[in-house]
Structure formats: structure tokens, C-alpha cells
Amino acid sequence: MQFATWNVNSLNIRLPQVIDWLAANPVDVLALQELKMADDKFPIDAFNEAGWQAVWHGQKTYNGVALISKQPARDVIKNNPLFEDDHARLIAGTFGDADQAVRVIGGYFPNGQAPDSDKFVYKMHWMKALRQWVADEMSRHPRFLIMGDYNITFGPEDTYSPETLEGTIHCTEAEREQLQGLVQLGLHDALRQFAPGPKVYTWWDYRNLAFRKNQGYRIDHILVSDALKKVATDCLVDKAPRKNERPSDHTPVVLTIA
């Protein structure tokens, strides 16, 4: 099975790119973030016509998440049942048959804006509540993964300029403690099992020729349970869509399991 995550920064703008990417990369589940559209605007017909199922949780202008899949999702949950939230940032579903089934959460984690902002406080509360929900889901689903735009780096190696970016948003101790809180539930950074080297990024600013100069951040992640880590055979960043006309500033991360 294959799983992927991609922050598309507006599904309206990126829909043709998503359909094209799925044709070339027929993964079992693709988690999308930043749909930036209300639920009734979701292009379900376009996905169905291309042979895909989808579940989604959108809102106007901001946020919004979806799970695109070959087979229908089961046991779908939208947002964290343990956290009241005005934002559409989380969606869960189960995919695959019987004892091979995988429980998936797709998430668009809060940006946080700046360490001294109200949005940062919200990010911390959101992360703390997410940990509780993930613990609950993992207790019932050993084959578990959570993927998406985390808006957090694991460490200084995850940006192009740690000397200037450590301590700024996505690179604070407080955010990394929250991320480690998830990891301590028994999760593993899938990409690092297969791409241990430096300069592995998933986001590049639209400005300053950042992509051409590979001035990026690694903030999109797939965390997998022990059971899935054991059967993972590959995980990679697909930089190809970042070279498209009108690209998203994020690019997909793709996990393969046996």
C-alpha cells in the first residue's frame, strides 16, 4: 500500500495538478491540506470521474482537509472529538481489508505565526489535544499513521538556515516538545528511515528563488506506528510538483508499505 500527503494551498487552483499527480502516482490514500473551500464546493465529481473516492472537511478561505482514496474510507471522523475547533484541520479514515487495514489521520496543523502570538498558544493547545486523540486511536488501531502539514521541524537539520531560523516559528523548543509528545506515543518519522541525509525539505517559500536554491523546510511528515514501521519499504519527497506552473509551495511525501 502507498500513502501520501500534500498541502496543495488551494484545491481550486491545484485540482488539475492533483488529478495529474494521482494518475502518475496511484497511491491508496492521498491526504490533502489547505483546500481553502467550503464543503459544498469540493470537486467530488472530478475525483470520481478520475476513478477516486474522497472524504473531506472544508471551510471557506482557510484550512480544509481531505482523504482521496481508491477504496472508500470507513469510520470517518472530522476534527478531534476531544477539542472544540472553529478550524477544519483533521480527518480520519480506515482503509484496506481486515487485518491489513490501516487507520489514517490527515492533518493541517496550525501555523502558529510567531512564538509570542495568540495563534501560537492555539497551536500548543491544539497539539496537546491531538496527542490525546492519537493515543486513543492507536489503542484501537495498531496499524496507524498520521500524515500532513505539521508546521513543525524535528530539529535544526530540517531547515536550510538553522543559524538564523532556530527559535523562529516551526523551529521552537515548545513546538518540538509537542511533536516529540506524539512520537513518544510510539510513532516514527517515516521519511527519516529512508532519507537520513541533510537538505531534505518539503516546503519552499515562493519568494527569493527558494526552490531553485533549495532553501526549504521539512515540515510535512508521515508518522507511523511500530507495526507499520516494520513493513515500510520506502518513503520519499516527490519534488516534481514543485516544478509545475503555479505550484503549491509544499510538495508530496509518499510512503510505501509491504
Add this chain to the structure above:
DNA sequence: ATGGCCATCGCGGATGGA
């Protein structure tokens, strides 16, 4: 050239992203 973004809402320019 030596670097100056992009999407949304809505029609100018603020807001948010990261």
C-alpha cells in the same frame, strides 16, 4: 539581472501563510 510570492476576498489592499 543577482531577485521583487501567492491565495483569498473582492476590486484595493489587508490578512495569512511559513
